[in-house]
Amino acid sequence: MKRWVVLLFSLFSLVSKAQDSDIKFETVLSKVKLGQNERLRVSFEMNKDGDFFEAPSFENFEVLMGPSQSISSSFINGKRSFSKSYTYVLRPKKQGQLIIDSASISIDNTVYTTDPKTVLVTAPIDNPNAPKTAQDIADESLYLVATLSNDKPYLNQGVLVTYTLYFSPRVYINNFIPVENPTYKNFWSQDLPIKEYETRRTTFKNESFNAVDLKTVVLYPQKSGSLALDPFALELYVQIPTGRRDFFGDPIMRSATKTVKAGDLSINVKDLPEQGKPSNYSGAVGDFKLSVDASRTSLEANESTQIKVKIAGKGNLKLLSVPELSLPSALEKYDPEYTDDVRVNREGMNGSVSNSYTVVPRYAGSYPVDPIEFTYFDPNSKSYKTLNSDPFDLTVEGSSVLPNTSASAPIVEKNTPTSSGFKSNAYQTSLVTIVTSPWFESNTFYIILALLVIIGFTINSIINALKANLGSSDQGTKKALPKKIKALLKRAEKLAKEQNPEFYSIASEILFSGLEKYSGVDLSTASKQEREEKLQTLGADTNLIERINAINDRILLVRYSGSASAPFEEDLKVLHKIIDDLL
Known part of the structure; x- marks a missing residue:
């Protein structure tokens, strides 16, 4: 019996330690930047109840309210969740970088402390109590950040670029459209399709944010030195709750639009070392x-x-x-x-x-x-x-053996006897000349030559007649497609049948190759407005420009959303029609 008691006690201790490792106690700020006459809400939150809570001194702040205590507990699907918070409302006494020191609490006989937090206090604002507009909230709630797996790779060493959208839990994203796309000059690149966007909770700018990876690209630098990456920009359409509800009890939302851009990045590519480089090295890394x-x-x-x-x-x-x-x-x-x-x-x-x-x-x-x-x-x-x-x-x-080409045949010498014991034989030879006429002077040659001339003249006449008929019926047939576009279209047809999202990467290359052939300039990096103005100066009709914009928007949306339910065959037909109209 005593053995069972010891065993149960040990098991309980292990469970307690496992639970302790999941304890959270943190400081949550309503904002990290405010005017000197604005208010700041500070909450100290924990996921397990404790005793002997001790708040920081709040030096350089005036305590307007608090502490107010809030407790929430639930039991869902056999799992219990608990949260408790102590909240204060403060007003800064001066401007500058102000620190909110650590708070402490005792949980299960262990003392836990929060990390210090820093807020930036600026000059007083005109109306600190005025409600923020939807655009104000969107501006401070949405950020696009690009991160590199390695910012100092070797030449031809792979680098992963991840574009992450950080957004506040108080905004809802309806849609996004890419407005600027990196070209990755001096890199071999490949986009990695994202089948499903996964949102995660994280800390960004000392605040609680949601994060989602929108685009990932694998790069292999083809040149050493400092290589710049073009920015990636998105136009976001968001909904922001007003805190009010309509007649049916549904929350009333406000709409806002914001363009976010991942800042310019540069990768410092190291050249491969010359020391120890073999003479037969060909570039594999x-x-x-x-x-x-x-x-x-x-x-x-x-x-x-x-x-x-x-x-x-x-x-x-x-x-x-x-x-x-x-x-x-x-x-x-x-x-x-x-x-x-x-x-x-x-x-x-x-x-x-x-x-x-x-x-x-x-x-x-x-x-x-x-x-x-x-x-x-x-x-x-x-x-x-x-x-x-x-x-x-x-x-x-097999029976056939390789000949020995290195062996030489024996040389046999022929000697003429000088002895008079032998008498030479004399032969009288009568030579008759055989006269034959060359084949090219024969009658057969001239008959065949005449037939070839007649046949050649007939074929040439038929070809000229066909060309004349085709020219009159179609006012000069269009030029054949360039080999590059022809090859790309063939690959696009295969990918469309397979419903492969890579189709849209090829489609983008086809579209801008066609536009470059039509306009004489590379329009892949031009903005939408610049592209339209260039096409209008070249006499392109409005319908063609609208179709180009529509298919380009579709390409961008599918490439960066990784959707596998796109109308591949329909978009392929549209692309064919645009290329036919351009060329």
Whole structure:
């Protein structure tokens, strides 16, 4: 029995310690910046009841009200929640950076303290008691921040850029539209689609805020030095509660619009070290493995085998070169088939790239496949590493043996006898000249030549007639699409059938390639107004400009929302029509 009592007591102690680790006691401010004649609400909040609460001295503040105590407790789905707060209303006595010191309380015989908080007190405002407008609340409640996973990467080392929207719990976001998009010049870049926005509670500017990641991009710098990133800007449409309700009991909301912008960022890209750089280094950065495998190493002459050279791991896989396979000259090697099995996520590129060679031996024998060498730079160890594949032999069976080209045929000397014991034979040869006429002077040649001339003249006449008919019926057929746009449209059609959100990245490239071909200038970085003015000066009709704006808005919305329910096929038709009208 005593053993059970000890065991239960130990279990209770463990549970108590686990609960203690979840205790929160913090200071919450109504604002972090105010005029000297404004009021400040300070709350000390905890998630477990305690005793012996001690407030700070509030030096440099006048206490207008407090402490007022509030307790909330609930039991939902078998889980109990508790909150308690002590609230004060203060007014600053002077201007400047003022500190609210720590408060303390005893919870379960342990004393907890809050962190000190700082507020900025400015000059008195004209009407401190005037209610704030919806725009005032929106201005102080919405922020867009860009963060880098690494602001000092090596050349060709991956960097993750995350654009996070911070918004106060007192505002509701209805919609957002990108108005400025980074171009990532001097970077290889890929947007990571966000399937679902996840909101989290955090502390921002010493206040409680909600945060949501709206856009993530993987970058691989292609140039060393200080590289600037263009800002990313959003237009936000928000609703703000008024604190009042209508006849049906629903809250009355006020609307506001705010444009937020992630500030300019720069990445200091380090060049790769020259010390220890091998002469065969080709630019690979990351952590890789090399393998060379043959589908079979024993085969008959004139049969084929596949030899695959594969680079796998994490790093700039899409940007590196797979080392070339070197084989004996007796083996026929065909051009390799390149395979890209690379995934891009928040960690960068990972997967593999490979070249698969078809090899056909023509002669029997044993042929060595020498090791392949591959060098890369490892940013973790800050050093170059060289990999070598394992050598192996190709064994070829068959009756046909490779000729020994190095052996020379024996030389036989012919000697003329000088002895008179032999008599030479004299032959009288009668030569008859055979006269033949060349083929190009024959009758057959002239008949064939005449037929070819007649056929050529007939075909030329038919072609000219067809051109004349086509020209009269269509006032000069439109020029063929540029090869780049043609290739992009083909890829877009495939992605649209797959309902792949990457379709809209390709669609953006198609649209602005077409606009550049039409206008002669790159409009991808121009604002909407600048783009419209340029198209109007070139004589584009209003309907075409409106369709361009509509499809561009759709592209931006889907690219940055990651929606998989977009009308891919319909947008592809619209894009086709716009390109046809432009070109």
